Structures are given as structure tokens and as C-alpha cells.
Amino acid sequence: MFPWFIISAVLAFVAQVSARPALPNDQESFIISRLDPYPAKPKLSFRPDGTFKISVFSDLHYGENPAGTWGRVQDFNSTRLLTNMLASEKPDYVVINGDLITGESAFSDNSTKLYDQIMAPLILSNVPFSCTYGNHDNQVNISHIEELQHEVQVAPQSYTRASPSGVGGKGGPANYWVPIYFRPSDPVPSLILWFFDSRGGYDEHDVPIPDWVDDSVAGWIEEETHKMNKVWGKGEERGSLVFMHIPPHAVQKLQANLTDEANPGLNDDDLGEGSVQSTVPPLSACKDECDRVFWDSLTSNIKNVHAIVSGHDHGNEWCAVEPSKGVVFCFDKHSGYGGYDADHWNHGVRNFLFTSANASDGVESWIQYETGESKARVRLRGSDIYVEGKTRQ
Numbered sequence: 001m002f003p004w005f006i007i008s009a010v011l012a013f014v015a016q017v018s019a020r021p022a023l024p025n026d027q028e029s030f031i032i033s034r035l036d037p038y039p040a041k042p043k044l045s046f047r048p049d050g051t052f053k054i055s056v057f058s059d060l061h062y063g064e065n066p067a068g069t070w071g072r073v074q075d076f077n078s079t080r081l082l083t084n085m086l087a088s089e090k091p092d093y094v095v096i097n098g099d100l101i102t103g104e105s106a107f108s109d110n111s112t113k114l115y116d117q118i119m120a121p122l123i124l125s126n127v128p129f130s131c132t133y134g135n136h137d138n139q140v141n142i143s144h145i146e147e148l149q150h151e152v153q154v155a156p157q158s159y160t161r162a163s164p165s166g167v168g169g170k171g172g173p174a175n176y177w178v179p180i181y182f183r184p185s186d187p188v189p190s191l192i193l194w195f196f197d198s199r200g201g202y203d204e205h206d207v208p209i210p211d212w213v214d215d216s217v218a219g220w221i222e223e224e225t226h227k228m229n230k231v232w233g234k235g236e237e238r239g240s241l242v243f244m245h246i247p248p249h250a251v252q253k254l255q256a257n258l259t260d261e262a263n264p265g266l267n268d269d270d271l272g273e274g275s276v277q278s279t280v281p282p283l284s285a286c287k288d289e290c291d292r293v294f295w296d297s298l299t300s301n302i303k304n305v306h307a308i309v310s311g312h313d314h315g316n317e318w319c320a321v322e323p324s325k326g327v328v329f330c331f332d333k334h335s336g337y338g339g340y341d342a343d344h345w346n347h348g349v350r351n352f353l354f355t356s357a358n359a360s361d362g363v364e365s366w367i368q369y370e371t372g373e374s375k376a377r378v379r380l381r382g383s384d385i386y387v388e389g390k391t392r393q
């Protein structure tokens, strides 16, 4: 731990410096330092060989069947998968994209223990990571904010953060971004990872929580991208990846046009009731419009989004272009042995591999199974999906 008196001394010095009339350069570096949301953590950067790999684990669903035996076997299996795939994939960053715990069967005491089981392989491997939380992580005895607070306490290399107060709405505190630099010494990041809290589930009184990203996040995206553009230059000069547990509503219509050639990967879950946003009956009146304000802000303010990535639908692995906004949407791979499942789905991760110093040049992505098989390999760039030499617009 970093001694607090050093931090306060540094803060006092920075405050003093910023109080002086500064040269434009000083001012800029002051703003840049304020645009580093992780001043006390290592700056995340590409490998010396110029690559950066992200492995996405999703829908672990720990803690099912707490009184019986199969629940524990599932969790044991999920821990084995985490351990083995961290070793085999050697990611530079890990995303856990929601539904860590099946909160319906969790008591607060044991959910802390369950959480520690999930964290253990990550802590041991020392890989930097962060999380989104899912509808099953908001239940009577657990909540997104409790998971977040526990996580950052036990896992020093977690980059998960809560959004400023007033941003995220009820049950949705985890909206944040993480900058990835090409070289640690670079003043401007090459890649921004965005994380949004799609909420859902129930509050402590068993009242349903809306299962879409709150409108308040739209204004926050605008403010954050405005600051980034001012300090770092135009958004077009960086790459972005976006993670949220429940798919945004706009992707529901993509399913009608999928083909095996253009959209490789499993397509076993119908997107409809229960699998995209606006699904909780008393709250569903807004339908397609529920997350419109967020969706419009995301797709207009964040540039070079190579993919918006969600889990939640365990039987889907495909990527597709949303034509009205020209953005690519991709499903995760169901990683956990918990949660609804089918024998032939297998378990694994979705990988992203950046190979250019300029992350706006695109990213390779594929599904990697625990059993070693890899599939559905695509190259994503802006609004394009390239599959084995073919382009789909």
C-alpha cells in the first residue's frame, strides 16, 4: 500500500502548481494527469512485441444449488476453467462481463466467499482485470455496488470503478472507462475500454430494477469524451471496445439477418423476452426506447468502436453489424458451468487481439473453448466484420 502522507503531499503540491498561472504546456499536463483515473495503479500498455490481448469471461453463475452437490461441482469446474484459461490464453487484460454470482440462491455471507473463489485465480495470475455486473448480481442479498466494493478490496489489480454519484441509476453503479497505452511512457492512450452497467435483477426488497443502462449515463459519456477529445485529440485517433452484460435493445433485430458465413458462432438463443433489455414486465412499457438515450450517446460520442460486447444469452457467440449506427455487436462466450446450458455449447472465452500501435486499425476476435478448439474468427474494424477474406457491411 502506498503511504497516505505521500499521496496527500503530492496532491497538495499539484494543487499549488495548478493554482499558479500556468504555461499552456503545464496546464495541459495537469489536465492529462486528471484524465488518468488510476494515478495509483500501473499504466496499462501493449506488450513490447506490439500486441495486446483481452480475454472475456462471462456468466460464471457461481453459487447455484447451495444446499446440494452439483452446484459445488459447477463452481469447481468454473474455477478450473478460469485457472486453465488464464494460463493458456495469457491475456494482458481480463474482462468478466457480468453474472458472476447467481444471486437468487446467495446469502450475503456465502456470496462473499463465492466472490473470493472467482477472484482467487485472477489474483494468483496477477492479470489486470475489471468487471461488469449482471442481472443475477442484483438480488435480495447481493448488489452490484457490494460486489464492486468487495472486489477492489480483495483484488489489488482490479480496475473496476464506480461512476460519479448521480450516474448509473438504481442498481447500476459500474460505468467507467480504462485507458490502454501503446507504451507506458505515451501521454495519449491508443485504446479505451468502456464498461456500462445494464442493471436488472432485484433490489433488497425484491423490487425489479430496470434492465437497461440508465439515461444518466448518456450525459456522462458526452462529458467524458469531450474531456478526452480536448486533451488527447479527436476520438477517431483511438480505438474503443465496449462491454455491458445485457445486450442493448438495438441488437434484437440483427438476429433475423444472420448467416453462418458472415456471422460465425453459435446462434442458439432467440433474442426476445428475457434476453435483451426492457424485459421486466412492470417496466417494459418503453420497449425499444428504454435505452435509446444511452444508445444514441454511445454510438455518436464514442468513436472507432470495434465492438459492443455482451453476455447474458449463453447460447450465442456471433458478431453482427447494427446498420442504423454502423457499429458491430458481439456476444461473449458462456464461461461458467453455472447458468442455463446445453451440452454442445462447450465453455470458454472470447478473445480480442490488437496488433497495431494504433488501436483504431482494428482487432482480431475469436471464441476459444476450454477444450482447446477455437472458432468464429473475425477481424473487426470500425463498422466492418471481415471473415476469412470476406467483408460484410
Ligand SMILES: *[C@@H]1O[C@H](CO)[C@@H](O)[C@H](O)[C@H]1NC(C)=O
Pocket: 066, 067, 107, 109, 110
Ligand atoms: C450460507 O450461509 C448461510 C447463513 O449464513 C448458511 O446457513 C448456509 O449453510 C450457507 N450455505 C452454504 C452453501 O455455504
Ligand SMILES: *[C@@H]1O[C@H](CO)[C@@H](O)[C@H](O)[C@H]1NC(C)=O
Pocket: 070, 073, 074, 077, 337
Ligand atoms: C464438470 O466438468 C467436467 C469436465 O468438463 C464435466 O464432465 C462435468 O459434467 C462438469 N460437471 C458440472 C456439474 O458442471
Ligand SMILES: *[C@@H]1O[C@H](CO)[C@@H](O)[C@H](O)[C@H]1NC(C)=O
Pocket: 103, 104, 105, 106, 107, 108, 140, 141
Ligand atoms: C437472504 O439472506 C437471508 C439470511 O441472511 C435469508 O434468510 C434469505 O433467504 C436470503 N434470500 C435469498 C433470496 O436468498
Ligand SMILES: *[C@@H]1O[C@H](CO)[C@@H](O)[C@H](O)[C@H]1NC(C)=O
Pocket: 236, 237, 238, 358, 360, 361
Ligand atoms: C490512427 O489511425 C487513424 C486512421 O485509421 C488516424 O486518423 C489517426 O491519426 C491515427 N492515430 C495515430 C495516433 O496515429
Ligand SMILES: *[C@@H]1O[C@H](CO)[C@@H](O)[C@H](O)[C@H]1NC(C)=O
Pocket: 253, 254, 257, 321, 323
Ligand atoms: C436485414 O436485411 C435486409 C435485406 O437485405 C435489410 O434491408 C435490412 O436493413 C437488414 N436489417 C438488419 C438489422 O441488418
